[in-house]
Amino acid sequence: MSIRLRLEMLSPDYGKQMAAETRKIARAATASVTEAAALSKAEGKSSLAALGRLQHAMYAKVFPGHGDSLHPAAVIGVKVDYASVFEEGATISGKPLLWLPLDNAPRGRGGKRMGPGEFTKNVGVLYSINRPGKAPLLAAVVRETDARAKNAPSLRLLQRGRNPGGRGTVRLVPMFVGVPSVTDPKITDVRKIIQRHADELPELYERNWNELNRG
Template sequence: MAGGLKVKVSDPSDAWVKAMKDKYKPIARAATAAMTQVANNIKAEGRANIIAAGFSKKWANAFRVNVYPKGQVSANAAALVYHKIPYADAFETGAMIQGSPFLWLPLPDAPKGRGNRRISAGEYRKEIGHPLYSIKRPSGKAPLLGAVIRATNARFQKGISKAQLKRGRNPHGKGVERLVPLYIGVPKVEISQKFHLRSITAANAAKLAAYYYRNFLDE
């Protein structure tokens, strides 16, 4: 309106800014609490899923869910879901892994490491301290890698222990030297789906709104 009163409002007072921030806080707290609940659920259910698939506690604990921003409340709270082992996704989606030229898979006599997992052929030399030897087989048969141990017939029938493998040829021990197959070479391996971490994440993300309203009403 021409000639009418014109008022310009700028530089709001500290009281006004504080009032707006105070109105924002319940929303931020509810959003952060909801995201934290979802994150905790995903982490707990995901780790249980990994254990149920036969993997070690180390594999389970490598599944992480972090809420951001850390140490703060925010209406824009978010969660990052990830696994620290880079190739873990192969067990989520399934995969075909090819060797170069072979993948060496552990046989029942291969020694076990942490988490009751049989160690790989690559880990063998480091943990056991002795070399692996190629075992000749008829044409068309999968190649084998084995270790030389010394054992009596009676001891050999009980199975191969990690201690025996570490003693190796053991020239002063009892029994005879034996070449024991520990790994079999295959050109490729198809890994089926073992984890269901994506579906666990999606199912819990769908609960986010319900958690938010519940926490907001509790404010």
């Protein structure tokens, strides 16, 4: 023998009420993650712009791309492979030396100073200068007057090289200095910015939830 007991305390509209509440929760949650992502991107861009680099590579993508979700998420970062160098710092070693451009080195693509490879390909020959107890140099040969020698040589002057028959004196002008390694310091803190806004999610959610209920 069995006896079945049942107590029905739910109204017929309970399912509809719960569905409406679930939609509000999803809407508040998605709005909160979207806001945190937007704040992170804006502040991250501002931080990078102050350094004069990478601000246009800052991005934020919210999932799902459309509609609301009970489990919204966001991916925020910088679309540059070497961005971690600015976040953490890094030491770059040469094999055996790194050749760093001096102020005399001409600028190439993107307005950056050429490296030795680009220089020899597009400008001319480089000559080694070994200095006991000092960093070695790579230099280019130019013919220039004493007055012209007071400034960095132009790209055209460097391409002329020895320029037989030209005016002035043939000189060796240092273009690059060789060093064993270079340490780039930590100069950005985008991760800290993102984490701070992630920590604000409970407050953002509460505000968005209250606004929905006031409506």
